[in-house]
Structure formats: structure tokens, C-alpha cells
Amino acid sequence: MKDQRPIVILIFIFLVSIVLLIRLFMIQVVDDSFMKRAESNAIQRIVDHPYRGLVYDRNGKLLVFNNPIFDVMVVPKEFKVGDTTRFCELFKISKEQLIESYTAARKYSSVKPSTFIKQISTKDFARIQDFLVDYPGLFIMTRSVRSYPNSTAGHALGYIGEISSAQLERDSSRYYSQGDYVGLSGMERYYENELRGKKGVKYKMVNVRGIDKGPFKEGEYDTASVAGKNITSTIDMDLQLYGEMLMAGKTGSVVAIEPSTGEILAMISAPFYDPNVLTGAEFSKNYGLLTKDLEKPLFNRPVMAMYPPGSIFKIVQSLIGLQKGILTPNSTFACNRSLVACHNHPSPSNLFGAIRNSCNPYYHQAFRQIINREVSSNTFTDTKIGLDEWRKSVLKFGLGTPLGIDMFGERGGDIPSSKLYDRIYGAGRWKYSTIYSLSIGQGELQVTPIQMANLVSIFANKGYYYTPHLIKEIDGDPTQIPSKYQIKHEVGIDAHHFDLIHDAMAEAIYGTAARAVIKDIVIAGKTGTAQNPHGEDHSVFFAFAPKDNPKIAIAVYVENAGWGGRAAASTASLMIEKYLRGEITRPALQEYVLAGNFIY
Template sequence: MNDQRPLIIIVAIALVGVVLLTKLFLIQVADDSFLKRAERNAIQRVVDHPYRGLVYDRKGNIMVYNNPLFDLMVIPREFSVKDTARFCEIFQISKEQLIEGYTAARKYSPVKPSPLIKQISTTDFARIQDYLIDYPGLFVMTRAVRSYPQPSAANALGYIGEISANQLERDTTKYYRQGDYVGLSGVEGFYEKELRGVKGVKYKMVNVRGVDKGAFKNGEYDTASVAGHNLTSTIDLALQQYGEMLMAGKRGSVVAIEPKTGEVLAMISSPTYDPNLLTGAKFGTNYLELNRDESKPLFNRPIMAMYPPGSIFKIVQSLVGLQMGVLNPNTTYSCNRSLVACHNHPSPVNLFGAVKYSCNPYYHQAYRAMINREVSSNTFKDTELGLNAWREYVLKFGLGGPLGVDLYNEKGGSIPSSNLYDRKYGAGRWKYSTIYSLSIGQGEMLVTPLQMANLAAIFANKGYYYVPHLVKAIDGDPNKIPSQYRTKMDVGVDAHHFDMIQDAMAEAIYGTAARAAIQDITIAGKTGTAQNPQGEDHSVFVAFAPKEDPKIAIAVYVENAGWGGRAAASTASLMIEKYIRGEITRPALEEYVLAGKFM
């Protein structure tokens, strides 16, 4: 038995050896999971961010393009610094910034890359790139920020910025990651999905010091990014720039529309700002300064400012009255100034004269005829029913709610209903004498400059409009824009009612806005003066031209500039001439507008 012990020991050792060899074989040959783990430890997954789509104006001029910048990324677990002072000197950041950036990155993930220093310029990148080898866990990711060759249309184009935590939570597609950039306003925000493109991924080998050793498996698993779609804007850049020049030193809006399509030719918010300020590393600082500016350059007045429309609303009143059958071209009222103030003009006037001379008492009486239809024996109830019926007509003109322009945060104004007055005065406790200011576009009525320009387009088109929009094609294809911008909207007023109204608007130019007349171009327009309890009244003007074949509809709203024939009509006239003729033949009028400083 003792003689067999060595043999048993040898067999046991042999069996153990076989087991160990078998296990080793399984680990190294049959099972590649350990190999894959090793490979992952030596592989960096780098997201390839696509270039955002470019934005052109309607004539093919570039409005927005991409400018390459670099983000210094850090993988916290691999990152180490022996000499903090030298690191901060090389990368030109403070010790506090380094600690803050590293802490935020480690909180996000100790093994995933996060931005440590954002938006490094090409010049600074050239200076630091040779030092990256000295710091494991660092690498550079190429980014693109927006650049604007012409500092125009800032409020319409919008800007991009780093995605917020709330936006990340709402991202059900899981497209975005911390540190990504996203459109935050304007066209950039509304068309984010079209502009952003498709991300790619690259896998690269790195050694223990984090030095790039080339593509993993020759790029077999890499996917290329796909650039975003290019947008052709409806904006006429030359017209936009000219309008911004005219509005310098003023507070207000100019919106010009091509009536037959709803394409926005110019959208000017004044005061404005240079869109290049909201790009690059100084985005945060510049944004705070702009946001604190008392003139509110970030406030997009064409779609967000709401004002009483003033006398321009008399055109809507005329058309509604004609369609309701309450008015006809021969309906005549006296200019009874005991009802409401008015300026000197012949009296009495028919509907043509009421439009031409902008007669306030006429519309006071005409509106009362529309509202108090004697459909009820109760005067209060009669007014309520009349107001609600009238309101249904007015809403079809694109008032009382957002039009649906391709920009976020559009306001809808207000066309008051009986519910509003019931809450304000009590049910059955108000009547026509309570609401008569609506007859001339005052009171609780509010509209935006965009809605005013759309009214001008409706007057030009004799009863229809297309929802105003700022993008006319995606990758050159006009059929790719949202269908709502290719759908005709009818306002429910017969086309023949517009004939007399257009003629009266053309005559009105020589009555209340003679300065706006252009030789050989017939303008149909309407001035307005919106009351302002806080100071000088606001100057309002809407128009379209040429009257025979309208190419442009426009609304100008200049705050604190007085009556509409002053600043607003002159500005609109110059814009019309610039668009139709391509040049200005009235330098004296241009000087008159530029001299007006109303802020």
C-alpha cells in the first residue's frame, strides 16, 4: 500500500494539472470574454458629433455656418495631475475651475468622458496639443459652434447652447448627453431635429497613459456621423439688414411677408443684438449681459410683444360688417365727435370715406350696429350674443391666438369674449357702452406685430393667408417644410368685399400717410395710433404693394413714436421700395427715418 502512494500523488498532481490546463485553455482560447474585457479597458468610445445644418437666406446667401472648436474631455478614473500649478498655467484655467470641472465630471461618471474645458479655440488648441501626452485621461473632442457672417436676424435665427438637466430628462429619444448643444430659440430651436444631424461613434486604442494608438480593428465598428439638413430661410437678407438699419435707435418691430406664400421676408425686433455674442466660450457672460439690458434685446417683439392694434383694426371691422350684411359701401354715418374724438375730415362719410379718413365715430356707430342686433329683448343679453357672434368672424383673421409660425414662444394676443366681461363686471352688468373702444382697435384687444403683418397679407390676398413661416425649403426641397405652411387658410369673407376696401386703403395713403407714397408703385395701407398710458403713443402702419399684384405685405410698429403716418408709414414705405426696386430713390425720407430716436 505504501508502495502505491507515490503513484497516487503523481496521478493527483497530473489530474490537477489537467484541470488547470483545461481551465486555462477555456479562458484563453474557448472563452473570449476576458479578452473582450481587456480590449474594453484599452478602448475609448468617442462620439463623433455631426455638423449642424447650414442656414441660407432666400437668395442663397449664407446666414449661419459652423466654426470648429474643441472640448478637452476627461476620464476621471484615468486622470492625474502631479503639478496643479503647471497644469493650470498650460491650460489657462484657475485651480478652482479645474477642481469644479473634475468634480462635476466624476459625479457624472468616473469612467465615462466629460468635458473639462469647453470651446477651446483653434489657436489655443495648437498651443496645448503637445502637452496632452503628459496627462493620462485627457483627450480632445471636436465641436462646432455657430457663426454669423452678417450680424443680422438674431431674434429670428435664435441660438444654441448646452442642454439643461430638465431638457435631458424630457429627451425620450435619448439622443442627447450631458454637454451636448441644442437649439434654444428661433429657427435653431424649432428645427432642432432637422439641423442636429445623426451622431457617429469612433473606437480608438489607447495605451496605459491614454495615448492614442489608432483605430480599434481598423475602424470596423465605427459609424460615421451624418451632418444636419440645410435650411433655406424665407428671409431676404438684404431687406432684413436694411430694416434693422432703419430701426436703429427705436423700439419696435417690422414684419414683411410675401402674401401669396406666407413666407416671412423680414422679421426685425428692435433693439437687437449681434448673434455672434451667443457663441463660443463667452456665451454665458454675454447672455447675462444681454438679459440684464433694460432695452430687452433678447425679447422677440414680432411674436411676443402684444399691443392694441389701433386704427388698422378698422379694416377688419369693415370687412366683418360687410360679410355680416350690417354694412354696405353706401352705409353712411356722421362724424359725431360727441361719441368719440376724431380729426378734421368731411362729414358724413360712407364706408369708403370711413376707411380713407379713419373716422372714429363712424366705426363707433357701425360696431354698435354689428353688436346690438336686437336678437334678444334683453339689452345686456343682446350685447353678449352680438359680441360672441362678431368674435367668431374676427378669430378667422388669425387673431385671438397664436398663428403657428415656426418659432417657439409665439403669443396670441387677445380678442375679448363675453366671458372676459362677465368676470370683469359680472354677468348681465355690461353692455355696448362698456366695450365700444373695441370698435377702433383699443380696449382689451391685443395683437402681435406678426398678426398685423398677416392682416396686411389677408387684405392683399382678398380673404386668405398662409401661416407665416421662416423656412421655405429643407435641403432644397420646399415640400419638406411642415404641411401647415402649405395650407391655404380662408377668413370667411367674400373676395368681392375686398375690392372697395383695397381702393380705400390706396386713397388713405394720401390722407393720413402722404409721405409713404411711392411714384409708380401703388401702396394700399392703413395708419394707426395705439394709445399708450405710460407715455407717447405708438406708431402703427400696415400696407401691401403693388396694389394690382401684391409682392409684399408689411407691418411696422414703432413704440413711443406718435401717430402712424410719422415713423411707421415712412419705414414701411422705404422697406417696400427696397424690396420691389432693390434701391432707394428718396434719400430725404431715409434721412428722416434714421433721424428719429424714440427710445
């Protein structure tokens, strides 16, 4: 019996093997149900990207909308291509691009989908969609790119682009994935969380050839995407377009604000660019061209450029002197040109006349009285104490630090302190004669165009401002905008001091900016000609109107355009008329600005 045991074991093994072989034969050859089930066992997770919120101007006109585009996605492990030449012709890519895209996708993950061919147009998608079944591992993901119907306000609105690896690493929310699009500048970046919406997910069954077999478990686990919130901006599109027309071919900026709210009506950075070029498949190419452009069209001058304010700063000096009791409306100084250069006008001047005629020697002497208060017998120490006290007053006007506009990258300008001059000249080695250029808005003073516009808003409001901002409503609800834009900022100057300032600024238009005069609209303004050691001086002008019920405050800065009463004042005056009347009644002045021959 012991001798038969190995034979029994062998027979048992043989019989089991026969059974298994027969079963396998039935599964693979006779019964194809298992094969069909195997072909249907792949579950594909598809992210449903939401549409970004739309952006409107303050009057409900569309500024930004979405255009659908299609990305070809690949799962490397499943991807198979036979005829490489035919594939490349069909999808309009080179063999090198095919290899590079596949290698990058495989490096990311062999089993997770990633972008293979980006941003196929609707036309190309219609051409290739019937051929996708021939290439296992490929499928289409629908996305959207931004489109700008009027090609305006690129710096204010911003643009979106593919998220970088560095941004992905900083994404603590884990919302984004490789290949996602994100706001990169302007409102698109600042309000990314509101505009982006919420992703959805769809699970579908596909066979080994990539053919769609329908939703997994009838869509039980699918979630719908939620579109981003629509935003109403403060921009007036008609005013913005008109300002861009006037600034075409020039370098500089225009910022217009509604004084009573801080809402930005127009924000122009020249030279500007068509925001449509930073959308779609040509984004990288066009972005590279813009960054290499020597005129720097991507540089956002209203919030990033810093300039000496020039004579417009004399209004700040006047108000500080009045508030401290150092100046009165009757304070009189001679136009002593041995102190600093000036143009021809009656002398001596009281404060009203100094503002009207923009008298440099007047402010040289007035600023000395503000700085040197004889609180110390040491001249150097006295100047140092006076300068730092003066600086505290200036900072209250929203100068020297970023205002907090709803845009990243805002710079704060510079209001010099004693520490700066100690660092430059050494402690105890500088005095008023070293820093007197500050009296007329020159020297180390630096302000941004948005600060200039805010400054004239303060004058219009007689002593307060709301932080300038681009957001008016979110999803039709004005209460959703950040609360910081509804806080009233007092600058520490009594309201009655502004009466003289308003009257003098209204008269100044006739003295230094006659081109800015508009029939039946009283403008209060001030010219400035900021010195530029590298070429022609910069033309500066700011104003508000109407004088007795301000609806618009505007600051214009045109680089290398000479006297402020020409380029800047003319541009500002036209934009004021456009906003208040809706039309232009001075075509000759418009032609003068468009021609741009300001220094002749």
C-alpha cells in the same frame, strides 16, 4: 507512510510556488510583451459629433455656418496631473476651476468621459495638443459652434447652447448626452431634428498614458456621423439688414410677408442683438448680460409682444359689416365727436371716406349696429349675443390664437368675449357703451405684430392667407417643409368686398401717411396710433404693394413714437421700396427715420 503525507503536501506547495514565481518573474522582468499588451488594452469610445446644417436666405446667401471648437474631455479614473501650477498655466484655468471641473466629471462618472474644459479655440488647441500625452485621461473632442457672417436676424434664426439637465430628462429619443449642444430658440430650436444631423462613434485603442494606439479592430465598429440638413429660409437678408438699420435705437417690430405664399421676408424685433455673442466660450456670460438688459433685446416682439391694433382694425370692422350686410359702401355716419374724439376731415362720411380719413365716430356708430341687432329686448343680453357673434368673425382672420409660425413661444393676442366682461363687470352689468373702444381697435383687443402682417396679407389676397413661416426648403427640396404651411385659410369674406377696401387704403396713404407715397408704386395702407397710458402713443402702419399685384405685405409697430403716419409709415415705405426696387430713391426720408425724432 501516514507520517510522510504532510511533508509531501508541503513539498508540492513549495514546487508550485516556485513555478509561479518564476513565471511571474519572466512576465514582469524578462518578457515585456505582456506589459505592452496591458498598455494597449484600453478601448476609448469617442462620439463623432456631426456638423449642424447650414442656413441660407431665400436668395442663397449664407446666414449661419459652423466654426470648429475643441472640448478637452476627461476620464476621471485615468486622469493624473503632477504639477498643478504648470497644468493651470498651460490650459489657462485657475486651480479652483481645475478642482471644480474634475469634481463635476467624477460625480457624473469615474469611467465615462465628460467635458473638462469647454470650447478651446483653434489657436489654443494648436498650443496645447503636443502636451496632452503628459496627462493620462485627457483627450480632445471636436465640436462646432454657430457663426453669423452678417450678424443679422438673431430672433428669427435663434441660437444653440449646451443642453440642460431638464432637457436631458425630457429626451425620450435618448439622442443627447451631457455637454451636447441643442437649438434653444428660433429656427435652431424649431428645426432641431433637421439641423442636428446624426452622431457617429469611433473606437480607438489607448495605452495607460493616454497615447493613441490606433482604431480598435481597424475601425470595424466605427460609424460615421451624418451632417445635418441645410435649410433655406424665407428671409431676404438684404431686406432684413436694411430694416434692422432703420429700427436701430428704437423699440418695436417689423414683419414683412409675401402674401401669395405666407413666406416671411423680414422679421425684426428691436432692440436686437448680435447673434455672434451667443456662441463660443462667452455664451453664458453674454446671455446673462442680455437677460439683465432693461431694454429686453432677447424678447421676440414679432411673436410675443401684444399690442392694441389701433385704427388698422377698422378695416376688419368694415369687412365684417359688409359681409353681414349691416354696412354697404353707401352707409353714412356723421363725424360726431361727442361720441369719440376725431381729427378734422369732411363729414358725414360713407364707408370709403371713413377708411380714407380714419373716422373714429363712424366706427363707433357702425360697430354699434354690428353688435346691437335687437335679437333680444334686453339691452345687456343683446350686446352679449352680438359681441360673441362678432368675435367668431374676427377669429377667422387669424386673431385671438397663435397662427402656428415655425417658432416656439408665439402668443395669440386676445379678442374679448362676453365671458371676459362678465368676469370684469358681472353678468348683465355691461352693454355697448362699456365696450365701444373695441370699435377703433382699443380696449381689450390685443394682437401680435405677426398677426398684423398676416392681416394685411389677407387684405392683399382678398380673403385668404397661408400661415406665415420661415422655412422655404430643406436640403433644396421645398416638398419637405411642413404641409400646414401650404394650406389656404379662407376668412369668410367675399372677395368683391375687398375692392372698396383696396381703393380706400390706397387713398388713405395720401390722407394720413403722405410720407409713405412712392413714385410709380401704388401702396395700399392704413395708419394707426395706438393709445399708450404709460407714455407716448405707439406708431402703427400696415400696407401691401403694389396694390394690383401684391408682392409684399408689411406691418410696422414703433413703440412710443406717436402718430402712425410718421415713424411706422415712413419705415414701411422705405422697406417696400427696398424690396421692390432694390434701392432707395428718397434719402431724405431715410435720414428722417434714422434720426428718430418722430414726436416733435
